[in-house]
Structures are given as C-alpha cells and as structure tokens.
Amino acid sequence: MIGNIVIVLFDGLAFGMLLFVLSVGLTVTLGLMNFINLAHGAFGMLGGYVTVLLMRQYGWPFLLTLPMAFLAAALVSVVLERVFFRRLYRAGELNQVLFTIGLVFVAAAGATYFFGTGQQPIVLPSWLRGSVEVAGIRFGSYRIFLIVVSLIITALLFFTLERTRFGAKIRAAVDNQRVAQALGLNVERIFAITFALGSGLAGLGGALAIEIVGLDPSFGLHFLVYVLIVVSVGGLGSIPGSFLGAALLGIGDVAGKYLVPELGSFLIYLLLVAILLIRPTGLLGKR
Amino acid sequence: MLQSQVSTPAMQPVAWIRRRNRWTIFEVLFWLATLLPFCFFPAYLNLASQIAITALFALSVDLVLGYAGIVTLGHAMFFGLGAFTVGILSSRYGWGEPISGLFLAALVAGLAGFASSFLIVRVQHLALIMVTLGLGLLTFELGNALSWLTGGTDGLTGISTWNIFGYFRFDLWGYTAYSYSLIVLFLCFLLCRVIVNSSFGLALRGIRENVKRMPAIGSDYRWHLRVVYTISAAIAGVAGALLTQTTNTVTLEVLSFQRSADVVVMLILGGTGRLYGAIVGAVIFLIARDQLAGINPQYWFLWIGLLLMFVVMFMPKGILGGLARLVRREE
Numbered sequence: 001m002i003g004n005i006v007i008v009l010f011d012g013l014a015f016g017m018l019l020f021v022l023s024v025g026l027t028v029t030l031g032l033m034n035f036i037n038l039a040h041g042a043f044g045m046l047g048g049y050v051t052v053l054l055m056r057q058y059g060w061p062f063l064l065t066l067p068m069a070f071l072a073a074a075l076v077s078v079v080l081e082r083v084f085f086r087r088l089y090r091a092g093e094l095n096q097v098l099f100t101i102g103l104v105f106v107a108a109a110g111a112t113y114f115f116g117t118g119q120q121p122i123v124l125p126s127w128l129r130g131s132v133e134v135a136g137i138r139f140g141s142y143r144i145f146l147i148v149v150s151l152i153i154t155a156l157l158f159f160t161l162e163r164t165r166f167g168a169k170i171r172a173a174v175d176n177q178r179v180a181q182a183l184g185l186n187v188e189r190i191f192a193i194t195f196a197l198g199s200g201l202a203g204l205g206g207a208l209a210i211e212i213v214g215l216d217p218s219f220g221l222h223f224l225v226y227v228l229i230v231v232s233v234g235g236l237g238s239i240p241g242s243f244l245g246a247a248l249l250g251i252g253d254v255a256g257k258y259l260v261p262e263l264g265s266f267l268i269y270l271l272l273v274a275i276l277l278i279r280p281t282g283l284l285g286k287r
Numbered sequence: 288m289l290q291s292q293v294s295t296p297a298m299q300p301v302a303w304i305r306r307r308n309r310w311t312i313f314e315v316l317f318w319l320a321t322l323l324p325f326c327f328f329p330a331y332l333n334l335a336s337q338i339a340i341t342a343l344f345a346l347s348v349d350l351v352l353g354y355a356g357i358v359t360l361g362h363a364m365f366f367g368l369g370a371f372t373v374g375i376l377s378s379r380y381g382w383g384e385p386i387s388g389l390f391l392a393a394l395v396a397g398l399a400g401f402a403s404s405f406l407i408v409r410v411q412h413l414a415l416i417m418v419t420l421g422l423g424l425l426t427f428e429l430g431n432a433l434s435w436l437t438g439g440t441d442g443l444t445g446i447s448t449w450n451i452f453g454y455f456r457f458d459l460w461g462y463t464a465y466s467y468s469l470i471v472l473f474l475c476f477l478l479c480r481v482i483v484n485s486s487f488g489l490a491l492r493g494i495r496e497n498v499k500r501m502p503a504i505g506s507d508y509r510w511h512l513r514v515v516y517t518i519s520a521a522i523a524g525v526a527g528a529l530l531t532q533t534t535n536t537v538t539l540e541v542l543s544f545q546r547s548a549d550v551v552v553m554l555i556l557g558g559t560g561r562l563y564g565a566i567v568g569a570v571i572f573l574i575a576r577d578q579l580a581g582i583n584p585q586y587w588f589l590w591i592g593l594l595l596m597f598v599v600m601f602m603p604k605g606i607l608g609g610l611a612r613l614v615r616r617e618e
Contacts, residue, residue, distance in 0.1 A: 105592030266428040
C-alpha cells in the first residue's frame with residue numbers, strides 16, 4: 001500500500017515536472033504581455049518532432065537532440081512573434097485566442113503532412129530504460145531523469161530571475177509594464193527574448209514528453225488544456241505558482257486515474273473550477 | 288450601432304428601440320433564401336438541417352459572446368444536455384413527442400445554465416475562459432462516467448422520434464427535418480432579435496463595452512449576465528434536442544470540446560454581435576467542411592486554421608462585419 005502511494009506520488013511528480021517545463025514559458029509571457037498564446041503547446045510539438053527527426057534520420061544521440069529541440073522552438077517562435085503576434089498585443093483576448101488556435105490547427109496539419117497521423121516512438125539510450133529499485137519499490141529510470149532535468153531547469157530559472165540583471169528587468173516588466181518602460185527598459189525586446197526562451201522550454205518539454213505521453217499531430221491541442229490549467233491555477237507571471245500548479249496537476253492526474261479510473265479526469269477539472277472560483281487570479285497570482 | 292444613438296440625441300429611447308426592431312429588405316431576402324434548398328438542393332436537405340441546427344447553437348453563443356462579452360469555450364455542455372435529455376427520454380422512457388421534448392430540453396439546459404451562471408459572473412478574462420472550459424470538460428467526463436445513463440462512448444441507441452403534431456413524419460430525404468429545424472431556428476431567432484433590440488440588450492452591450500461603468504449608472508450587471516446566460520443555455524439545449532430528434536442518435540460527441548470550439552470559430556467567421564453572423568458563419572463552416580473533408584479529411588484543419596488566422600488579421604469583425612464596412616465605404 002505504502003509502495004503504491006510512493007509510486008503514484010513519484011509518477012505524478014515526474015508528469016508534473018514535465019508539465020512545468022512545457023508551460024512555464026506561457027506563464028511568464030502571459031504575465032508580461034497579457035498575450036494568450038494557445039499555440040504554446042504547438043512549440044512543444046515542434047520540439048518533439050525535431051528530436052524524432054534527428055534521432056531517426058541522422059542517428060543523433062537522444063541527449064544531443066534536446067538542445068536542438070530547444071533552439072528550433074525558440075527560433076520559430078521568435079519569427080512568429082515578430083511577424084504575427086506583436087500585431088495582436090492590443091487586440092482583444094478573443095482575437096488572440098482564435099489566431100493562436102488557428103496556428104495550432106495549421107501546425108497539426110503540417111505535422112500530419114510530414115510525419116503522418118501515427119505515434120512517433122523513439123528508442124532511448126539503454127541507461128534511461130528500465131528501472132532502479134530502492135527499498136523494494138521500482139522507480140522508472142526515465143522518470144528519475146525527467147525529475148532531475150526539470151529541477152535543474154527550475155533552479156536555472158530561479159537563478160536567472162532572482163539573481164541576474166535580466167531577471168530583474170523581467171520581474172519589473174511583469175510587475176508594472178508602464179513604469180518599467182518609463183524607467184527606460186525596452187519592454188518589447190525583453191518580451192521577445194522571454195518569449196523565445198519560454199517557447200524553447202516548451203520545445204524541450206515536447207522532446208522530453210515523447211517517452212511519457214507519445215507524440216502525434218494532436219499533441220499541441222491535447223496539451224493545451226493541461227498547459228492552460230497549470231498557468232491559470234498557478235497564477236499569471238508567477239513561476240513558483242506554475243511549479244506548484246504543475247506538481248498538483250501531475251500528482252492529481254496520476255492519482256485520480258490510478259485510484260478512481262472510472263471518473264477519468266473528472267477530479268482534475270473539478271479542482272480547476274473550484275480553485276479558479278476561490279482565487280480567480282490563481283494560487284500565487286497577484287493580479 | 289451605438290453611434291447612431293449618440294448622433295440623434297433628440298430621438299426618444301422608445302422610438303429608437305422601435306426603429307431598431309423594424310425589418311429591413313435584406314433580412315426578408317435572407318430568410319427567403321433559406322427556402323432555396325427545397326427547390327435547388329434537395330439532395331442536401333440533411334446537410335441543410337444540420338446547418339440550421341448548428342446555426343441555432345451559434346446564435347445562442349452569440350447572445351453571450353457577441354452581446355454580453357462572455358468568452359465561452361464550454362457551451363457544448365448545454366447543447367449536449369439538451370441532446371441527451373431528448374435522447375434519454377426516448378430510449379429509456381419511450382417518450383418521443385418532439386415539441387414537448389424541445390421544451391423539456393430547454394428547461395434542463397436552462398436550469399443548468401442558471402446554476403452555472405452564478406459561477407460565470409464571479410470571474411473575468413482568462414479565468415472566465417478557463418472556468419467555461421473546465422465546466423464543459425467536467426460535463427463531458429460526467430457523461431462518460433455515467434455510462435449507464437448516457438451509453439458511454441457508444442452513445443444511446445433505440446431513439447425514435449414521433450411524428451410532429453402526430454402528422455409530419457421524419458423522412459429519409461430530410462424534408463421534414465429541414466422544415467422543422469428551420470422553423471425552430473426562425474422562432475428562436477425572433478426571440479433573440481427582440482432580446483438584443485430591447486433595453487435589456489442595450490444593457491448587455493454596455494456590460495460588454497465596460498463592465499465597471501454599468502454599476503455606476505445603476506445597472507445590476509450580474510443579474511443581466513445571469514439572465515442572458517440562462518436564455519442562451521436554453522437555446523443551446525433546444526439546438527441539441529433538434530440534433531437528436533432529426534438524426535435519432537446521440538453520442539458523447541455532443542458534449543465535446545471540439546464542438547464548443549467549432550461553434551466559436553463559426554461565430555467569429557461570420558461576425559459577432561449581429562445575430563446573422565452566427566447563421567452565415569455556420570453555413571460557410573459546415574459547407575466548407577462538407578466539401579473540403581470530402582477531398583481530404585486530414586487537411587480540413589489546415590484550411591480552417593488558415594481561415595481563422597486570415598479573419599483575425601484582416602477582418603477582425605468577421606465576414607459580415609467586413610462586408611458592412613465595404614458597403615459603408617461605397618456609400
């Protein structure tokens with residue numbers, strides 16, 4: 001029994017960390033520009049396909065493809081931001097939602113064109129397969145890897161935001177865009193860089209997600225709901241908030257499906273509605 | 288719309304509202320055009336009936352989204368509630384009378400709408416979108432969990448709809464189905480038209496434009512929002528009931544997120560806040576899907592995605608809004 005609880009917590013945490021990497025970029029960009037980017041999950045999908053392509057066609061090792069997934073998603077996102085998204089900052093939230101969901105549809109069609117509708121499995125290196133046994137409980141190696149990678153990313157993010165000059169600029173711009181601009185910060189450029197970093201992280205998350213949830217053209221749409229839940233529950237612009245939200249969602253999702261499978265995701269959605277009604281700005285959101 | 292009111296300050300409010308209620312020649316022609324499928328496309332009457340039902344659903348979303356400014360991504364819950372009310376009534380209790388079915392569906396969906404409206408008025412912006420999305424997904428999962436009642440993923444079987452007024456039988460070609468759907472659509476449209484052109488409709492637009500100023504002029508915006516949300520839910524329920532009655536099947540798909548998202552897409556394509564936008568959007572969306580999906584169903588998403596991006600970039604007020612602007616420029 002104890003073993004089961006530990007396993008559910010462990011798997012849930014691993015899934016939650018994956019969700020955190022996928023959605024943390026959206027949290028920051030939403031907090032910065034109030035731009036509702038539903039295409040965030042599509043950048044994750046892009047990262048996933050980059051990894052699949054590099055491993056299959058060019059025989060790259062898995063670990064080396066991860067930075068490439070990050071770079072590809074970051075580059076594409078910056079182009080899209082410059083060409084399209086910046087025109088929509090002042091448009092209503094409905095227009096932002098529709099434009100970016102249109103982008104998700106186009107991305108899904110593109111993925112279908114190049115890769116077909118099937119799942120894209122990858123072969124992990126041997127040291128990531130199998131499991132490690134501690135005190136009679138077997139932990140999946142890949143999930144341990146996932147948690148370690150996510151914790152490193154989280155630590156890097158916190159360090160960047162709290163200890164560097166650029167992090168201070170981001171925090172200032174999230175707190176109050178107008179005052180930050182008045183103090184001479186180039187908010188638009190800060191936003192573009194943050195947007196690229198966030199989308200890159202989504203791409204990395206997409207690459208990491210292949211082994212856990214698979215990869216097919218519906219990835220962007222399917223994970224959209226999860227990403228939005230993390231962001232809105234955690235609170236716009238709050239990184240600790242989305243860390244908490246992602247961990248809660250991951251553990252809740254795994255526990256719910258393990259303990260009461262007949263209810264499916266019912267409990268998760270119930271939790272989402274309840275949290276938003278009590279705290280419309282999210283758990284740790286300020287606005 | 289509102290400018291005309293400002294530019295004629297001398298006009299009495301009652302006269303203004305009465306003038307807005309007058310029918311134009313375009314509207315009469317539009318509704319005459321809905322009869323065309325009977326003469327020219329008899330092979331497509333079943334599709335036409337689907338379009339009329341979807342248009343009614345889009346109309347209900349226009350009430351809350353276009354007029355009251357509530358962005359909803361979960362309206363399929365009311366559509367599905369209506370569809371399942373009629374379906375369960377027929378397959379479990381053997382009651383297939385269509386007209387009473389419509390009223391019951393409206394009642395059930397309206398009650399659900401009234402109950403959820405208390406949650407809706409508490410939140411705004413992203414949280415509002417997320418709450419409507421969450422409620423929609425919640426209803427879907429509930430329908431999935433209650434498979435003894437809803438038939439689960441297989442849907443309900445053994446639904447039979449009786450003749451309308453005991454006389455008009457639902458035929459294979461869809462003559463009855465289209466006439467029936469069209470008449471219900473028209474009646475609900477009349478209701479919506481009266482609502483949006485009343486003082487209540489004006490209050491809704493005030494809420495959409497600036498929710499903080501409405502209490503300042505003594506308008507109870509929460510109550511207005513609750514009322515319009517309830518009416519909209521009831522109409523969506525009627526649309527769902529029509530779908531069950533004309534197809535004699537109902538599956539969990541009626542509750543799906545896809546349906547909620549599609550209807551918003553149609554509405555934006557047609558243009559929000561003008562009632563006809565909902566109908567035009569449904570016509571274009573469903574005919575395009577029928578034609579394009581026939582060529583290659585996988586790339587339907589590509590076209591709808593490109594169309595959405597195009598409309599947001601170049602026609603932010605939808606197809607009807609863009610046309611209206613062109614016409615005004617010509618004048």
